[in-house]
Amino acid sequence: MTRHFLRDDSITPAEQAEILDLAAQLKADRWSQRPLEGPQTVAVIFDKSSTRTRVSFAVGIADLGGTPLIISTASSQLGGKETPADTARVLERQVAAIVWRTYAQAGLEEMAEGTRVPVINALSDDFHPCQLLADRLTIREHKGELKGLTLSFFGDGRSNMAHSYALAGAMAGMHVRVASPEDYAPREDVVADADRIAAETGGSVTLYTDPLEAAAGADVVVTDTWVSMGKEEEKLARLRDLGAYKVTQETMSVADPAAIFIHCLPADRGYEVDADVIDGPQSVIWDEAENRLHAQKALLVWLLRQQ
Numbered sequence: 594m595t596r597h598f599l600r601d602d603s604i605t606p607a608e609q610a611e612i613l614d615l616a617a618q619l620k621a622d623r624w625s626q627r628p629l630e631g632p633q634t635v636a637v638i639f640d641k642s643s644t645r646t647r648v649s650f651a652v653g654i655a656d657l658g659g660t661p662l663i664i665s666t667a668s669s670q671l672g673g674k675e676t677p678a679d680t681a682r683v684l685e686r687q688v689a690a691i692v693w694r695t696y697a698q699a700g701l702e703e704m705a706e707g708t709r710v711p712v713i714n715a716l717s718d719d720f721h722p723c724q725l726l727a728d729r730l731t732i733r734e735h736k737g738e739l740k741g742l743t744l745s746f747f748g749d750g751r752s753n754m755a756h757s758y759a760l761a762g763a764m765a766g767m768h769v770r771v772a773s774p775e776d777y778a779p780r781e782d783v784v785a786d787a788d789r790i791a792a793e794t795g796g797s798v799t800l801y802t803d804p805l806e807a808a809a810g811a812d813v814v815v816t817d818t819w820v821s822m823g824k825e826e827e828k829l830a831r832l833r834d835l836g837a838y839k840v841t842q843e844t845m846s847v848a849d850p851a852a853i854f855i856h857c858l859p860a861d862r863g864y865e866v867d868a869d870v871i872d873g874p875q876s877v878i879w880d881e882a883e884n885r886l887h888a889q890k891a892l893l894v895w896l897l898r899q900q
Contacts, residue, residue: 596899597705597712598892599698601722601760602786606794608895609729609764616730616884616891626890628897629659633689635893637715638664638671640695645858646715646723649885650692657890662688666695677704685710690893711896713889719783721753724857725761726888731881732813735853740766740795745811745848747772747804747838748865749831750779754817754857759783759798763791769798772807774834804838811848814875815855816840816865832864840866845875853877 597603604612619626629635635654639647647663654661664671671680681704684691691708693701694715705712714722733739746758750773759779762769769787771779778800787798801807808814816838819831845852854866854876862868871878 595709595711596896598722599701599705599714600720601725601757606764612891612895613730615895616887619890620887623656626894627658628894629657629689632658632660634660634662635690636662636664636684636688637692640666643694645882645885646694649889653886653890657893681708717753719753719756721757723889725757726892727881727884728855729761729765730884730888731855731877735877736812742812743768743810744813745770745807747816747840748819748835749773750777752817755779756783759787763787763794763796763798766794766796768796770801770807772801772804772838775802805847808844808847811852814840814845814848814852817857818861819865840870842869845870855881858882
């Protein structure tokens with residue numbers, strides 16, 4: 594059966610660890626794996642604009658011996674005359690894998706249903722699992738073993754990043770804290786899934802409305818943009834509602850003294866995070882950005898091995 598990566602829990606905790614180990618190996622020896630030699634082609638589809646996702650997948654596919662085929666939905670039939678399922682059936686006869694950065698999670702699930710090649714969620718409105726692979730690789734590099742670490746997320750708890758942190762952190766046996774207003778709390782079904790995983794791994798997911806309480810003793814402090822693509826009209830309301838959840842030096846001062854700060858980027862300095870934090874000595878955002886490359890290469894290698 595073809596394996597896909599549509600959300601963080603599309604893989605098991607053991608498989609997550611295997612992929613992260615492979616990512617570390619590929620970072621140490623960048624051209625050691627060439628499963629796309631030929632070259633084979635990987636379709637990388639974009640509904641949304643991108644820098645890190647576009648570059649990291651294009652470079653990573655080339656590193657693995659393949660050719661990235663970058664497709665904009667604006668210049669294709671996908672989302673117009675053609676369904677995701679039909680698009681996948683066309684592509685699967687010509688490409689080794691499909692990567693899609695899109696809006697609705699349902700489109701990814703439709704594309705993956707019955708498709709013979711791996712489908713990878715490069716971002717949806719609900720989850721951002723590729724980013725979390727990179728983040729866990731970064732945290733592991735700076736903090737050692739993931740299990741038992743406390744990670745505190747601040748801002749929009751209903752965002753794709755918060756959802757992925759809940760699932761991926763639970764899978765790694767981490768203690769995930771999500772600090773947000775009640776109206777921005779994570780979806781109940783996602784929290785339930787994370788709780789189920791945490792019961793097996795020894796992790797936990799806890800929701801907070803008090804940001805400083807959530808920050809107390811944290812090993813990893815993280816936030817994300819408050820205004821995601823497609824939600825620009827909500828900016829004023831979000832600045833008002835989420836202002837108390839900005840990551841500041843006060844936030845970092847109550848976290849563990851050795852805490853690191855991560856942010857998936859792009860960042861809006863002065864809004865979700867102060868410049869002296871994101872550009873300060875505890876920030877590891879550039880390692881995190883680079884690790885998109887290594888983590889996604891490892892994911893592709895691992896998925897292709899399952900074929």
